[in-house]
Amino acid sequence: MDASAAVQPGRQWAEQAYEAIAPVYDDFTAHHNYELWLGELLPELRRHGLQGDRLLDVGCGTGKSFLPMLERGWEVTACDLSPSMLELARAKSGDAVQLAVADMRELPEFGKFDLVWALDDAVNYLLGTEELGNALSGMRANLAPGGLLMFDVNTLFAYRSFFAETQRVERNGRCLLWRGQGSSDAPPGSISEARFEVEPAAGEAAPVQTHVHRQRHFPEAEVLKQLEGAGLECLDVFGHGFDAVLKQPVEELDHTKAVYMARLAE
Numbered sequence: 001m002d003a004s005a006a007v008q009p010g011r012q013w014a015e016q017a018y019e020a021i022a023p024v025y026d027d028f029t030a031h032h033n034y035e036l037w038l039g040e041l042l043p044e045l046r047r048h049g050l051q052g053d054r055l056l057d058v059g060c061g062t063g064k065s066f067l068p069m070l071e072r073g074w075e076v077t078a079c080d081l082s083p084s085m086l087e088l089a090r091a092k093s094g095d096a097v098q099l100a101v102a103d104m105r106e107l108p109e110f111g112k113f114d115l116v117w118a119l120d121d122a123v124n125y126l127l128g129t130e131e132l133g134n135a136l137s138g139m140r141a142n143l144a145p146g147g148l149l150m151f152d153v154n155t156l157f158a159y160r161s162f163f164a165e166t167q168r169v170e171r172n173g174r175c176l177l178w179r180g181q182g183s184s185d186a187p188p189g190s191i192s193e194a195r196f197e198v199e200p201a202a203g204e205a206a207p208v209q210t211h212v213h214r215q216r217h218f219p220e221a222e223v224l225k226q227l228e229g230a231g232l233e234c235l236d237v238f239g240h241g242f243d244a245v246l247k248q249p250v251e252e253l254d255h256t257k258a259v260y261m262a263r264l265a266e
């Protein structure tokens, strides 16, 4: 890895990656369809007794994961490691959402929430099981009695494909390049990297510095152990592919994501 991709002293990998990608994040993920995804997930949460209207969105990024809930009349508090991602979330939501810079490994108690979630593989930026356990404990501390927790993690299939290949997205005359550095046989629990770079539009200065995204795969057994250790009871685990249709059990080599739903353990 060359010096331009090395982590700057005092900054976390994930913070550095999202500070860098923020200006083009929404362009790069324009195809992520939250209505489709939440259309599958919300009925399952309701089946597990989802009530109330207070959401804490952990790792909210530019707000794509909380905007559909704001539109449904929920009261939203949201946090992220990256101030630049939060600025974009603020531009979309104004004063309607309480936004804070926070690291999910040391999550403050923002209040008591009916639903706490961390969506679109935010949790995979934690690079070890202890970090995952700390994040889950922090999310637990923000749950109201009867509240529900939901998060997704990328499967092995995602690391063996998206993190092992190059994706090109053309937007506004720019080419956004995700260059997976991983392996098509990445083992369970391994860390994969991708380099992100932008070929600017004609006559434009580079809008984004080349940088690295680093994620860890979390096998189901590890996640279940950390949930239990954090005082949470796992209610359901679903796998799904690009169509977002929920399936059980999770197929690590077929589905792209695994979604966990949990509540306070009794």
Ligand SMILES: C[S@@+](CC[C@H](N)C(=O)[O-])C[C@H]1O[C@@H](n2cnc3c(N)ncnc32)[C@H](O)[C@@H]1O
Residues within 6 Å of the ligand: 014, 015, 018, 058, 059, 060, 061, 062, 063, 064, 065, 079, 080, 081, 082, 085, 102, 103, 104, 105, 118, 119, 120, 121, 122, 123, 125, 126
């Ligand atoms: C793939 S984006 C998803 C953003 C948003 N949830 C969505 O669905 O569009 C992952 C987000 O997780 C955030 N993140 C990564 N590690 C984090 C940490 N330790 N604490 C808080 N946020 C973190 C990143 O800054 C980034 O905004």
